[in-house]
Amino acid sequence: MLEELEIHDLGPIHQALLTPAPGMTAITGETGAGKSMLLSAIRLISGGTADSGRVHTGAREAWAQGVFAVGAVSPVLQAAREAGVEPDDGELFLSRTVPVSGRSRAVLSGRSVPRAVLGNIASQLVTIHGQTDQLRIASAAKQREFLDAVSGDDTELIAYREAWNALHDMDVRLERMRTQESSARQQADYLRESIERINRVNPQPGEDEELKTRRSRIENAADIAQGVSGALAALDASQVSVDSDEMSASDLLNRAVDALRGIHADGDFNELADRLESLNADLSDIVFSLTQELDDEESVEDLDTINSRIHELGELTRRWGPTLADVIAWRDKAVFDVEDLDASPEKIAELEAERERLRKTAVAAAGKLSQARTAAAERLSTRVTDELASLAMAGSALDIRVTPRTGDTALDANGGDDIAFLFTPYEGSPQLPMGKSASGGELSRLMLALELSAADMRAGNKADSQRDNHDRTETVRSDMTFIFDEVDAGVGGKAAVELGRRLARLARSAQVIVVTHLAQVASWADGQFVVTKIPPDADDDDLGVITTVAEVRDDARVHEIARMLSGSESEASLDHARELLADSRLKG
Known part of the structure; x- marks a missing residue:
């Protein structure tokens, strides 16, 4: 949602700050006042072409910035993070600077980014429906995306894409096996020999480090024995010599405890005795561990065996390491690679049979997806046609066709359907692709009907889901901001009222900004801004015409x-x- 649009020195606008309402905002003003500059600012921060000729007279550069609020689970967050930006308090700042001479600069939340990145982010936040911005869904791919977005076919779409990915992976695998040459067979021989050598040694994860630790103990056995014996002699001489009659440290601590327990006067003597007993328990554990060290002393005779094993493992890590875990992982992967490189007729036949099974699964999934799309296309076509009748376009109709493809290349990553949005501008007119059969104003109203119908369908899908989960249904609201220009061209009277009513309905599920000259449309808005043109001052006409933007x-x-x-x-x-x-x- 657009929270704020700030403009400096763009066209006739010296400085303007627009804070649209969360629902519907109307932009009004006399013809020629400069309302188009607001749309130019939106296009700029959306990655549009920069025109230095639009810099305000006498200024060095033009600048525009949009502040957008984004939800915690908005898809745009991932795109922002990929650009190295983390939203600040749920807000994204999109700005663009256009100098009189030189290149423009695109900035996303304080970070300079390529213009294409700014355009990608903006495309998920703003949709402009104007004469030069129409046909966001003119291409077949965009029409498919639009239909899927409103059809509630997520389950079928996910199932199909999983089936398609499995089929595609198998095709890649088969192609690799069929086209392999002698070098691939040599690679297979190398892999087999390497696997055999690794299996012969049979390394275990971390084994080399364990052996090096054991070797270190053997090589330093004298130092270890001397140090441990010295420590035990000081703590408990009986552990070193059975003839020793010296009292151990533990005995001395027990004597101290008994002495403190025997004090019957007031004081912290019992607490001190408790602390000594706790210390004595730790001391006993230490003595036990030290005696184990003496018992576990490695045999010097094992040193040659250990060194030989370390050498064997070292040979493996030098070739396939750097660690034994890497060696084992390489071997496991090599086992799988050998199967692919071993392109025997039997193996290829086996994979072809598996490929046919995957193809049938993908075809079945594509059929279910096509059924869901067809049902959604019928609902959306009917809704849009009904809306058009209320938007001064009686006799107009939208027909969304979902045509399943046939043949070996019927399926692709998005299904097996060709989808076309066909528009009939008036009764008796032939159906034509969108964009080739309507004026700018008609296209704006067609897009309004589409967006409104899509919002209603998404809300219906959400409500069905919530009812299934026994939850309370609520209005589904998106982060998208819709901007309509020329949507009221050629409209008046009752149709204008209905146009305003529908824009207000759309504003229940998304932010709507409409540039209009009709009071019947503007009256439905939650907020209204007036663009006014001020002639130049007679004493200072260097600045030229000034345009102001003010909320009323x-x-x-x-x-x-x-x-x-x-x-x-x-x-x-x-x-x-x-x-x-x-x-x-x-x-x-």
């Missing part, structure tokens, strides 16, 4: 609606404006 509320908004209705602010038009604002409220 309460009486100021009534006056703006009145101006839009009749071009005047008479009492009659003001009353009409108040009545229109009062009536422009969604029920329920």
Whole structure:
């Protein structure tokens, strides 16, 4: 959601700050006031082409920034992190600087990024439906993505992609086996010999380090024995010599404990005795461990055997290491690789049979996905056509066709369907691909009908899911901001009211910003901004025309609606404006 749009020295706008409402925001103003510059700013921060000719007269550069709020599970977060940016308090900052001369600069949350990266992020946050921005879903791929996004076919889509990936992996494996040459067979021989050599040694993870530790103990046996014996002699001489009559450290500690226990006066004597007993217990453990060290002393005769084994393992790690774990992992992978390199007719036949099984699984999954898409296409087509009738486009219709492909190349990573959005602009007209059969205003209303129908279908899918889980249903709201320009071209009267009502409905599930000249549309907005053109000052005309952007509320908004209705602010038009604002409220 766009929280803030700030502009400096772009076209006639010297400085402007726009804070759209979370729901619907209307941008109004007289024709030629500069409303298009707001869209130019959005296009700039969306990675659009920079035009230095649009820098404000007398300024060195133009700058625009959009602040977007993103949800904790928004898909755009991953794209931002891949660009090296972590959202700050759930916000992303997209900015663009365009100098009078030189290259523009794209910045994402303070980090310079390529323009394409900014465009990728913005495409997941903003959708502009204007004369130069139409047909976001004109391509077959985008139409398929749009249909899948609203059809609720996640289960079928995931199942198909898993089946397709398995089939694709098998095709790659078979192709590799069929095209192998003598070098591959030599590689297989090398792998077999290497596997045999490793198996002969039979290394165990960490074995070499364990052996080196044992060797170190043998080589330093005298030092170890002397040190351990010295420690035991000091702590408990009886462990070293049975003839010793010296008291052990443990005996001395016990004597001290008994002495403290015998004190019957007030003081911390019992606590001190407890501490000595705890110390004595630790001391006993130490003495036991030291005696074990003497008992576990390695035999010097084992040194040659250990060195020989370390040498064997070292040969393996030098060739396939650096660690024994790497050697073992290499061997295990080599076993699998040998199977692929051993392209015997029997092996290929076995894999071809497995490939056919995977193909049938993928075909079945593609069929289920196609059925889900076909059902969704029928629902979406019907909804859009019904919406068009209420948007001054009676006789217009949208037909979404899902055509299963046939033949060996029927399947691809996205299924087995060809999907086409065909638009009929008026009754009796032939069906034509979107973008080749409607004016700018008609396309904007068609896209509004599509976005509104898609939002309703997504909400229905969510509600069904929540009912299945016995949860309370709620409105599904996305991070997307929809911007509509020219959507009211050629519309008036009752159709204009219905247009505003539908924009307000869409604003329940996403943020909507509409550039409009119709009061019947603007009255439905939750917030309204007026773009005003100010002629140059007679004493200082170097700055040229200045455009201001200001939010209007309460009486100021009534006056703006009145101006839009009749071009005047008479009492009659003001009353009409108040009545229109009062009536422009969604029920329920």
